[in-house]
Amino acid sequence: MRKLAILIICLMLTGCQALTFSVDGLLSAPNVADEQSAIYQALIESAGRGITLEYPRNGEYRSAFIAYDIDADGEEETLAFYSVSSVNDSNVKIAVLDRDSDGEWRSMYELAGAGSSVDRVLFLGNDMAVGYSAQDYEENSIRLYSYADGVFEAIYDNTYTVLEKADLDGEGREEIVTVKRSGAGIEINALQAAGEVLYKVYGLAFDTGSGIGGYGFGKLGDKTALYLDIASDESGLSTQIVYLDENGLVAPLTLGGLSEQTRRPLGYLSLDYDGDGTVEIPVTAAFTGYEAAAWGGAEYLTRFMSYSPETGNLEPESSAYYNLSDGYIFTIPNRWLNLITVSRDPGTGELTFRKYDPALIITEMQPIVSFASAGSSAGEAYIAAGYELLTESDSTSFYVNIRAGSDEPLVLTMDEIRDNFHIIDESVFSRGTTTRVF
Ligand SMILES: [Ca+2]
Ligand SMILES: [Ca+2]
Ligand SMILES: [Ca+2]
Numbered sequence: 359m360r361k362l363a364i365l366i367i368c369l370m371l372t373g374c375q376a377l378t379f380s381v382d383g384l385l386s387a388p389n390v391a392d393e394q395s396a397i398y399q400a401l402i403e404s405a406g407r408g409i410t411l412e413y414p415r416n417g418e419y420r421s422a423f424i425a426y427d428i429d430a431d432g433e434e435e436t437l438a439f440y441s442v443s444s445v446n447d448s449n450v451k452i453a454v455l456d457r458d459s460d461g462e463w464r465s466m467y468e469l470a471g472a473g474s475s476v477d478r479v480l481f482l483g484n485d486m487a488v489g490y491s492a493q494d495y496e497e498n499s500i501r502l503y504s505y506a507d508g509v510f511e512a513i514y515d516n517t518y519t520v521l522e523k524a525d526l527d528g529e530g531r532e533e534i535v536t537v538k539r540s541g542a543g544i545e546i547n548a549l550q551a552a553g554e555v556l557y558k559v560y561g562l563a564f565d566t567g568s569g570i571g572g573y574g575f576g577k578l579g580d581k582t583a584l585y586l587d588i589a590s591d592e593s594g595l596s597t598q599i600v601y602l603d604e605n606g607l608v609a610p611l612t613l614g615g616l617s618e619q620t621r622r623p624l625g626y627l628s629l630d631y632d633g634d635g636t637v638e639i640p641v642t643a644a645f646t647g648y649e650a651a652a653w654g655g656a657e658y659l660t661r662f663m664s665y666s667p668e669t670g671n672l673e674p675e676s677s678a679y680y681n682l683s684d685g686y687i688f689t690i691p692n693r694w695l696n697l698i699t700v701s702r703d704p705g706t707g708e709l710t711f712r713k714y715d716p717a718l719i720i721t722e723m724q725p726i727v728s729f730a731s732a733g734s735s736a737g738e739a740y741i742a743a744g745y746e747l748l749t750e751s752d753s754t755s756f757y758v759n760i761r762a763g764s765d766e767p768l769v770l771t772m773d774e775i776r777d778n779f780h781i782i783d784e785s786v787f788s789r790g791t792t793t794r795v796f
Contacts, residue, residue: 404465412439417478472499489521526602528581562607572627576637585637623654638662689778725761
């Protein structure tokens with residue numbers, strides 16, 4: 359029987375993507391497999407053999423067994439996520455396992471879930487928020503379990519599209535942050551621990567917005583702010599910033615029409631492109647020569663704006679070309695402004711910055727520098743054609759070709775090009791899941 363249990367857990371671990379199943383220092387100990395087997399055995403002793411382990415699909419914890427010191431006594435307990443196939447109840451269950459006085463793993467009690475699979479698990483001190491998803495619904499459900507008197511107790515349920523945690527008021531402890539669509543708008547909630555099974559729930563709603571195009575968190579003074587790119591029915595994005603102060607959630611871009619000023623075509627997500635911890639909001643304007651193009655169909659000069667708590671305004675940080683299809687941002691040197699336009703090869707996507715000349719069509723204007731990208735195997739042709747390898751991401755190589763002579767004042771050096779070229783790190787800003795497809 360014991361051999362069988364070990365065999366089962368080995369198969370399951372092969373299929374699971376993260377070995378987050380570590381029990382306090384055991385990864386370096388010789389008996390990891392025994393420990394895991396004992397925990398699994400304790401689970402099936404309590405829940406039966408007909409269970410299916412449930413792996414969180416997103417977030418920091420991706421194992422069906424999560425080791426966490428629930429009671430803060432210095433030793434990790436184990437939370438096991440599973441479901442039992444049954445006509446009446448397809449919801450996930452959570453077994454809380456601990457060592458008994460003999461040091462043997464035991465399932466102590468079980469928590470009811472609020473959906474048929476697990477989206478993500480977050481811990482907030484001793485408390486745990488679990489995001490559940492249900493196959494037929496666009497929205498997920500959060501259930502917050504607060505730890506008190508030795509057990510978890512479910513104290514809060516809501517639905518969400520975004521579930522994260524961040525220190526929105528900068529006082530040192532994180533809040534749970536949820537975002538969801540609500541009526542014809544977007545609702546944000548922040549849950550703040552206030553001692554002994556008590557939470558303060560702060561809410562804020564925007565009355566327009568058909569979906570969440572993207573979101574991320576960034577520094578805002580001493581606080582961490584939520585940056586929310588909200589999609590609207592007019593096929594555009596606009597950004598809202600949300601943080602918490604002593605009076606509740608604050609959205610500074612609702613003042614003075616600042617959020618409306620950020621309206622831009624879909625796809626141009628806010629992000630921390632330069633990695634300095636503050637999020638930049640892209641505000642687009644058609645490049646010279648593209649003024650007559652349809653909304654969303656032009657080549658755009660992007661002005662990256664950041665919100666200044668001191669001035670209460672959006673301040674320009676840089677101008678750039680935000681290449682949505684190839685995944686990079688090229689910041690435009692000041693001496694280029696108003697003198698440069700851009701053309702894009704419709705076949706290869708190659709981008710060429712050109713000296714603007716109103717007497718010529720764009721593709722005949724003097725080329726200054728071209729950028730091309732290719733999968734790692736397809737780059738030889740660019741090298742053979744005189745391009746230089748600029749940088750590489752996991753899947754793509756980026757090539758550059760300086761096409762103007764050194765006597766051209768608009769030409770850039772390779773150092774300048776490298777400094778201004780930023781690969782977009784998709785992990786920095788998450789794409790929303792409910793963006794309407796227009
Ligand atoms: Ca413990
Ligand atoms: Ca806080
Ligand atoms: Ca930044």
